[in-house]
Amino acid sequence: MTQIRFAVAGARGRMGQAVIRVLTERDLTIATTFDKGDTIDLSQADVVIDFTTPSSTLALAEACALEGEKRGRALAHIIGSTGFMPQQLIALDAYGERNIVLRSGNFSLGVNMLMGLVKQAASKLAADAWDIEVLEAHHKRKVDAPSGTALMLGDAAAEGRGVDLNEVRVAARDGLTGQREPGTIGFSVIRGGGIIGEHSVLFAAEDEVITLSHSARDRTLFARGAIEAALWAAQQSPGLYDMQDVLGFR
Numbered sequence: 001m002t003q004i005r006f007a008v009a010g011a012r013g014r015m016g017q018a019v020i021r022v023l024t025e026r027d028l029t030i031a032t033t034f035d036k037g038d039t040i041d042l043s044q045a046d047v048v049i050d051f052t053t054p055s056s057t058l059a060l061a062e063a064c065a066l067e068g069e070k071r072g073r074a075l076a077h078i079i080g081s082t083g084f085m086p087q088q089l090i091a092l093d094a095y096g097e098r099n100i101v102l103r104s105g106n107f108s109l110g111v112n113m114l115m116g117l118v119k120q121a122a123s124k125l126a127a128d129a130w131d132i133e134v135l136e137a138h139h140k141r142k143v144d145a146p147s148g149t150a151l152m153l154g155d156a157a158a159e160g161r162g163v164d165l166n167e168v169r170v171a172a173r174d175g176l177t178g179q180r181e182p183g184t185i186g187f188s189v190i191r192g193g194g195i196i197g198e199h200s201v202l203f204a205a206e207d208e209v210i211t212l213s214h215s216a217r218d219r220t221l222f223a224r225g226a227i228e229a230a231l232w233a234a235q236q237s238p239g240l241y242d243m244q245d246v247l248g249f250r
């Protein structure tokens, strides 16, 4: 394939705008851009970069699959949207049969590196002595919580401990909560102003605390990562991928 042709979904959104800016700066080919209510025409696109909402991502997965079947070559669907319900993720994963699906709650190198560090720390620090808490802060316009990144970091910690995050997750605390249950992984969420994305994982023991954290300073970071992911994905076969595959971290 000579020049990979990009479609950008959610083109009027914060991330859509950042993606279009970086594609333009890099002189990459934009086949089409669209937002809510627009007609979707993927006929000239090889990859779709999608920072929208869970429901529109699912609709777009079907549009990618139909277009891929029409031309006899799968499209790559790069998904940055967050806030999926478990059933939506199951439905999305099924598109790995028909599309090249690459989904990540965070396209930065730093967060993907941090996941490995969190997993390693969680695997070494005994659950009865070290409590794990995931903290995140974002801008006031964010509509989902905890963030996709916080859930990825929680998953990495749970994986390090050999447990399922769904079994140990504590999503919020308020009122007379009782003491902290050993082995749980707690989440705390801040929303305010223009914060781009702050994430920390605390490992708290009786006498010491380890904090592993990441701070995003500019959302262009995520756009650049998604474009790298798209260029990589365009060369793959249909299946399910994430940023760990792109970066060779798996």
Ligand SMILES: NC(=O)C1=CN([C@@H]2O[C@H](COP(=O)(O)OP(=O)(O)OC[C@H]3O[C@@H](n4cnc5c(N)ncnc54)[C@H](OP(=O)(O)O)[C@@H]3O)[C@@H](O)[C@H]2O)C=CC1
Binding pocket: 009, 010, 011, 012, 013, 014, 015, 016, 034, 035, 036, 037, 051, 052, 053, 055, 056, 079, 080, 081, 082, 083, 104, 105, 106, 107, 108, 144, 148, 219, 222
């Ligand atoms: N994975 C990562 O690295 C990152 C992920 N994100 C995630 O990306 C998503 C978008 O974030 P952000 O750009 O800040 O949000 P915005 O609300 O700024 O942008 C989302 C855009 O998608 C549009 N949209 C909604 N429905 C559709 C549809 N059916 N078809 C096409 N476009 C649609 C919205 O239109 P309208 O406003 O009219 O509804 C809006 O323009 C969020 O889930 C966020 O958490 C964000 C940053 C990094």
Ligand SMILES: O=C(O)C1=N[C@H](C(=O)O)C[C@H](O)C1
Binding pocket: 082, 105, 106, 138, 142, 146, 147, 148, 149, 150, 196, 197, 198
């Ligand atoms: O909505 C955002 O802005 C962000 N969302 C992603 C998430 O939910 O983790 C990634 C990043 O932190 C910014």
